Amino acid sequence: MTMENDLASALDGIADPLTGKGLLAANRLPPPVIRDGVATLVLAVDGLSGDAVSQLETRIREAGTGVVGVRDIRIVRTAERRQRRLIAVASGKGGVGKSTVAANLAVGLARLGMKAGLIDADIHGPSVPTLLGTKERAQAVDKKLIPMEAHGIRALSVGMMIDTDRAIAWRGPMVAGALNQLLADAEWGDTDPIVLDMPPGTGDIQLTVVQKHRPVGAVIVSTPQDLALIDARRGIDLFRQTNVPIIGLIENMSGYACPSCGEVSHPFGSGGVEETCAQLGVPFLGRVPLDIAIRTASDAGTPPAAGEGPQADAFMAIARQVSAALG
Numbered sequence: 001m002t003m004e005n006d007l008a009s010a011l012d013g014i015a016d017p018l019t020g021k022g023l024l025a026a027n028r029l030p031p032p033v034i035r036d037g038v039a040t041l042v043l044a045v046d047g048l049s050g051d052a053v054s055q056l057e058t059r060i061r062e063a064g065t066g067v068v069g070v071r072d073i074r075i076v077r078t079a080e081r082r083q084r085r086l087i088a089v090a091s092g093k094g095g096v097g098k099s100t101v102a103a104n105l106a107v108g109l110a111r112l113g114m115k116a117g118l119i120d121a122d123i124h125g126p127s128v129p130t131l132l133g134t135k136e137r138a139q140a141v142d143k144k145l146i147p148m149e150a151h152g153i154r155a156l157s158v159g160m161m162i163d164t165d166r167a168i169a170w171r172g173p174m175v176a177g178a179l180n181q182l183l184a185d186a187e188w189g190d191t192d193p194i195v196l197d198m199p200p201g202t203g204d205i206q207l208t209v210v211q212k213h214r215p216v217g218a219v220i221v222s223t224p225q226d227l228a229l230i231d232a233r234r235g236i237d238l239f240r241q242t243n244v245p246i247i248g249l250i251e252n253m254s255g256y257a258c259p260s261c262g263e264v265s266h267p268f269g270s271g272g273v274e275e276t277c278a279q280l281g282v283p284f285l286g287r288v289p290l291d292i293a294i295r296t297a298s299d300a301g302t303p304p305a306a307g308e309g310p311q312a313d314a315f316m317a318i319a320r321q322v323s324a325a326l327g
């Protein structure tokens, strides 16, 4: 028994790449079983890339064979069915730029070489068709929706399915049903990861989405002003309660550069999101300035992350951090 305990604590000393918790605490591994000096470990590979799994296996073997009495480690990976990693982009409050960030994050991840997708679950104001410049309805083949392709990503939006004026009166179960259609009943092929632009707020709808679709992590968008930050904390709480790791917070509309004189002002204050991250012990992923060029490009259907210049750089820096967090 002590040998198994020793092995368990050695394995729990390895940090899970997604949550940072020990491998047992993160439910990556169940308590180990040892027979005749051979430990058989069932490793849950959900949400991890092939490289991340291989690195983790190496560390498990190193830690395991260091335990007295363990002569061999056998690792069985859980069914490696194609797990699509969902990244939830949320905000506690509307209008903080959540959809803008979600679209540019997906485009940024695609520019880093991933087959990224984007789902617009923001039924009260589906903005992805505008952000990507895809105004047509999505086609369906054999009752499966075909995601639109734009700016290197695949995307589906409630706004590509229905008359959005009607959706505004939808209740929770209808939202959940529509989302299921966008996620499970669509032809996503090898798309991974998928950025999920969540409905704004932290109510029942958000809770259902999170519980049902189990994102591998959440990105929270906030502006620096106090009110938005209070709501962002609520967003963090929602994910913590449901055990979804917080990938980090983004400060959007941070500092305004006057297009004529160049002077930078801070209409919503400055540094608030980074401070909140430090207080809550969650990563700060970066800031995106309040920039007219971002709004005009977004309204014109050309996500800044697809181009060059300071606006693209701000989104790419965030995409790199999210990509690193995914492993």
Ligand SMILES: Nc1ncnc2c1ncn2[C@@H]1O[C@H](COP(=O)(O)OP(=O)(O)OP(=O)(O)O)[C@@H](O)[C@H]1O
Pocket: 091, 093, 094, 095, 096, 097, 098, 099, 100, 101, 122, 125, 127, 200, 252, 253, 254, 288, 289, 290, 291, 292, 294, 295, 296, 298, 299
């Ligand atoms: N960094 C920025 N600089 C300038 N304009 C921005 C920036 N971020 C977002 N915007 C603009 O602010 C408006 C709201 O953005 P967006 O729709 O992304 O917010 P949201 O949080 O998703 O809103 P909602 O809660 O209504 O869905 C849009 O016109 C968008 O172009």
